[in-house]
Amino acid sequence: MYAKTRISAAFDDLINKKAKAFIPYIMAGDPDLDKTAELVLTLEDCGADIIELGVPFSDPLADGPTIQRAAERALAKGVTLKKVLTLVSGLRKKTNIPIVLMTYYNPVFKYGGGEFIKDATECGVDGIIVPDLLPDEEETFITNCKTYALDTIFLLAPTSTTKRVQLAAIKSTGFIYYVSITGITGANIILESSIAQMVNTIRETSQKPVAVGFGIKTPAEARQVARIADGVIVGSSIVKAINDSSLDELKTYIRALTEAIKTAPDG
């Protein structure tokens, strides 16, 4: 077996404490890379368990307007995958919090799959979420990620069949990302029993933790999701708050999300 990754260690620790993971998403380089470094530490201070760091891409087809605009701002600042890796490397002098990159596949492909895995793990990246990479594509790349203990977190959706659930369960390491809606990031979540049913279906297939994301905005929604999943991912509304609110307001919002997730009763 491989050494336990920071992500798996974090989930093991939380599960022992019967607590749920809070996984905020921010776009690297929005508003700039120095601010992103500060924000990661702020999120950790305010209770985040794992950080999901977006890599800007010119054509983010799984993202809604909020994250599209954030990517455009970051690209306009000249942010690249290489610079995001350097950012993580710098952060590793200050924090041990698990960091997952959310990147589209082309920047990784252009970087060179093998080179990327080597550099990312050296810089202290713990895992990747690639919304346009399916678990049945790019076998060599995915296998190499496993070899170098870079967690590959695959997504499942309300449309996923049993076969797809099984495949994602086998190929995912760290955790499994359940997309709560058929849609794009930032859309409105509809809290219905089907989410719990699907999370249960995934759990019947796999021992791996299941985090739920897409469309979760309010502490009340986060609390609802925390009742049924092992982790709660909040993205667009945090990206929005970073741009629209003061730092104090942002901290208040993040703490409220943490509080809601940490105090959610099970089931």
Place this chain on the structure above:
Amino acid sequence: MKEGYFGVYGGRFVPETLVPALDELDEAYKTYFKDKAFLDELDILRKYYIGRPTPLYYAKRFSESLGGAKVYLKREDIAHTGAHKINNAVGQALLAKAMGKKRLIAETGAGQHGVATATAAALLGLECDVYMGTLDMKRQSLNVFRMKLLGARVVAVDTGAQILKDAINEALRDWTTNVKTTHYVLGTAFGPHPYPSLVRELQSVIGIEAKAQILDMEGRLPNYLIACVGGGSNAIGLFHPFLDDLDSRVNMIGVEAGGLGIEPERHAARFAGGSIGVFQGCKSYLLQDEDGNVLNTHSVSAGLDYSSVGPEHSYLHDIGKVSYTYVTDDEALRAFDELALKEGIIPALESAHAVAHAIKLAPTLASTQLIVVNLSGRGDKDVQHVANIKGVHF
């Protein structure tokens, strides 16, 4: 070769949400293209609605003016709605209906695929939303109105460069959201599997007809096939039936948009200025920067103004079965004029790229050589644009 791949190109690079819909489409494609009732219905629509077979026309005055090979034109411009796009749109709409989908969505650049999809939706009684970049909507306002006349809703896309690639992103986002009720009519032989194969299948009617027609008229196969390549559906439709080994004597040339010249963001010649990348559902040649962000493109022709190219073309390029070249905006505009003057045929600016290459090639060949140019669309939609370029404003 892995299913859905052409060599190392193709595949499926899309959100997980879409996988069941792609599987369903693949299944329907495999089932219905063996189903006699479905194929009969498609044949009837091709014959009586689209107007197939389209003629293969010997362009005598045009050929003589060039002083070399005989140039034949495959007249897709005569097809209903004025371009080859209708072959694909009607076929996919029929498939969507067979799958029980109530709504079609499509992306469009120049508006031809949007018009074709809106037409097919009206024909079959389906709802239709067409995504179009706001810049393209301004350039092609006539086609926007045509789509509305046909009952489609045109959705303005104001993200990115507000052109075709942005419209595709938005169509994919819509499909991801409404996948249960909606079929995405992708307009070219591109995107995630099975689209490159499905669209090729529907467009191969061009090459099948052209082959039979040239054998009938000349008693032999042509020496050259020439087609413009944006996404590449008209080209793959013409080339594919000639690709088997017995036809290896047929030289095939794909013509990309050279725009203002081969410098970043001034052209759309993926084979001249691109490298392998993953974009909008598949792996293929792509115009991108060193960090893997997709570059903007330029062409006088909106239909060729795209950053990537159908994955089968990338494969045919690498194995040397098809050669790819480009012509500039100016060369295409001269060809546009030339065909109008010599034959009374105004080509689409896309097709004018293929004509422009024939103008270069034909004089270098003996008069016994035969060239077939795919005249993929007619130029009515471009008349106003060309007038503006010539300084004429209405």
